[in-house]
Amino acid sequence: MTDLLGALGLIFVVSAVLLVVAHQFSIPVVPVYIITGLMLPPLVGQDLTLELAQWGIAFLVFVFGVNVEPTRLEAVTGDSEFVAAESVLILGGFGYGAALLLGLDALNAIYFSIAAALSSSLVGQDLIRREIYINLLYGRLVQSVHFIQDLIAIVLILVLSASVFTPDAIAAALGYGVLLLLIAVVVRVYLFGTLIRLSGGSDELLILTAIGMLIGFIIGSELAGVSIAIGAFAAGLAITKEFTQNLALLNGLDSLESFFSAIFFVVLGSLVTVPTLDVVIVAATLIVLIAILKPIVTIYLLLYRGYETRTxxxxxxxxxxxxxxxxxxxxxxxILGRIAPDIFQAIILASAVTMITSTATKQFEEELYRFISRYPIFTSAHEKMAEQSNVESDLSDHIVLIGYGKLGTQVGKVCHELEEDLVVVDHDPDQLAWARREHSNYVFGDAMDPETWQRAGIDSCRLIYSTVPDRRLSERLLEIETEADVIVRADRTDEALDLFEQGAAYVNVPDFLASERLTDTVRDLLAGERTTETLRDDGTASLRDTQVDLQEAGPWNR
Structure with missing residues (x-):
């Protein structure tokens, strides 16, 4: 126990020092943690190190499970199921073939191909946390693909962790795993709401309830003889964060995630040893499959499903x-002695490398997109995009509305009431479907793509209104050579000031506008210009009107 506490203390002390440096240069935390692990000497024995890694993964998987909200993923479920399944089959097939060419036996080739086929929901979604928060299309696609792949991974864990590879043992493991997931669904649908009500709004009870459910499901997985990660994943699915007064739960989960992220990624780095030539060759092959072939396959699959190149x-x-x-x-x-030590080390090395390179691809994603989009083979979706767009050929002096979410729906309604010609631009198929019902002119495409601008008639419009709080998009729109006024959206006042300096006609900062309106309301109330009764009546009427509008606009806009 003393060795374990000392190891954890050293992990957090060294990580904290490096994180301070990383924060000054805006370096993501995952590479810092892994590099910390590479720098530290072996802290505890290998058995305890592997145990720490498994527990770290289990708690992070639990947090991922909590963050999965199926209702937000419904719109992209069909596409994500296709992409997840096909990519696993294609990458798994290539991985298995490459492993055999490297001289691996069948069982080790299976472990190699699994590492090539599956992607990390922990790293991937940590990198696009903001995109998921503001409900961008590709954020939902990534989250949904990860969720489907994690379900596939659970099946593989249950099969490969069976005590013996016999039909009865595999069937028993699968049965226990499915049972845990079914219990999680029942708890989520029928029991968790009751637990929330019984907590009476107590923050401490909410957090203890979540931790208690995690421990309960982990105990259940231990008793069933399956991986604790499956129990942790089931516990996460049993909890929904979509309820009022959820701030304490979210803050508690964030702290839990930060704590175990440090443990897991530092331990992962510490598992990397000085590789032999054989390990380097196997790891390099795996890295090529993951860092180069997997993105290419994913791009083609999404283009085939009708998505544009940038998404x-x-x-x-x-x-x-x-x-x-x-x-x-x-x-x-x-641990069971089923994988060759060199293959195990190659997978560990490839994991550390790809989790670092993945942060680099995120940082330079726009540059990589522009490089890839130069090649015609990656633009095959434009024909399908044109088929889903409709703009009158003689349209001019119109308004181009980018994004048909909550704000876009309200702007579209105002334009309709004023009988203004409007072109809606969105790359979310379901949001565009609702725009199609309300408006005659619409474009399916990415607002960052010049071809989308051409279809929307930006050269002849008089106003461009972006409802998307994405600074890169806002700055790109302000670079367009057009006589039209440009209105954009920002989350922060300092960002809004920068956009004003770059030529924006107006910048919508929702928090700032809301605070101004609240200040005016308080001033009117204190000055006696409004009574509490009229204030309450006006507020209730406004909320009811907004609720009706959002219900008409579709479930993803609520």
């Missing part, structure tokens, strides 16, 4: 790393 590229750049579930499979196989 396909940005989605693929969040799937180019080894999955934590692949690490669990490799660790369990190593």
């Amino acid at each position: 396909a590229c940005l989605t693929s750049f969040s799937l180019d790393q080894v999955s934590e579930f692949s690490l669990i499979i490799a660790i369990q196989a190593f």
Whole structure:
């Protein structure tokens, strides 16, 4: 116990020092943690190190499970199922073939191919946390693909962790795993809401309830003889964060995630040893499959499903790393003596490298997208995009509205009431479907793409209104050579001031506008210009009108 506490203390002390330096240069935390692990000497024995890695993964998988909200993923489920399944089959096939060419036996080739096929939901979604928060299309695609791949990974864990490879043992493991997931669904649908009500709004009870459910499901997985990661994943699915007064739970989970992220990624770095030539060759092959072939395959699959090039590229750049579930499979196989030590070390090395390179592809995603989009083979979706667009050929002096979410719906309604010609631009198929019902002119495409601008008639419009709080998009729109006024959206006042300086006619900062309106309301109330009764009546009426508008606009806008 003393050795373990000392190891954890050293992990956090060294990590904290390096994080201070990294923060000054805006370096992502994952590479810092892994490099910390590479720098530290072996802290504890290998058995305890592997145990720490598994527990770190389990707690992070739990947080991922909590963050999965199926209702937000419904719109892209069909596409993500296709992309996840096809990419696993294609990369798994290439990986298995490459492993055999390297001289691996069948079982080790399977472990190699699994590492090549599955992507890390922990790293990938940490990199696009903001995109998921503001509900961007490719953020939902990445989250949904990861969720489907994690379900595939759970099946593989149950099969490969069976005590013996016999039909009865595999069937028993699968049965226990499915049972845990079914219990999680039942708890989520029928029990968790009751637990929230019984907590009476107590922050402490909410956090203890979540931790208690995690421990309960982990105990259940231990009793069933399956991986604790499966129990942790089921516990996460049993909890929904979509309820009022959820701030304490979210803050508690963030702290939990930060704590175990440090443990897991530092331990992952510490597992990397000085590689032999054979390990380097196997790891390099795995890295090529993951960092180069996997994004190419993902891009083609998304283009085939009708998505435009930028969405396909940005989605693929969040799937180019080894999955934590692949690490669990490799660790369990190593403990059971089923995987060759060199293959295990190659998977560990490839994991560390790809989790670092993945942060680099995220940082330079726009540059990589522009490089890839130069090649005609990656622009095959434009024909399908044109088929889903409709703009009158003689349209001019119109308004181009980018994004048909909550704000876009309201702006579209105002334009309709004023009988203004409007072109809606969105790359979310379902949001565009709702725009198609309300408006006659619409473009399916990415607002960053010049071809989308051409279809929307930006050269002849008089106003461009972007409802998307994306600084890169806002700055790109302000670079367009057009006489039209440009209105954009920002989350922060300092960002808004920069956009004003770059030529924006107006910058919508929702928090700032809301605070101004609240200040005016308080001033009117204190000055006696409004009574509490009229204030309450006006507020209630406004909320009811907004609720009706959002219900008419579709479930993803609520």
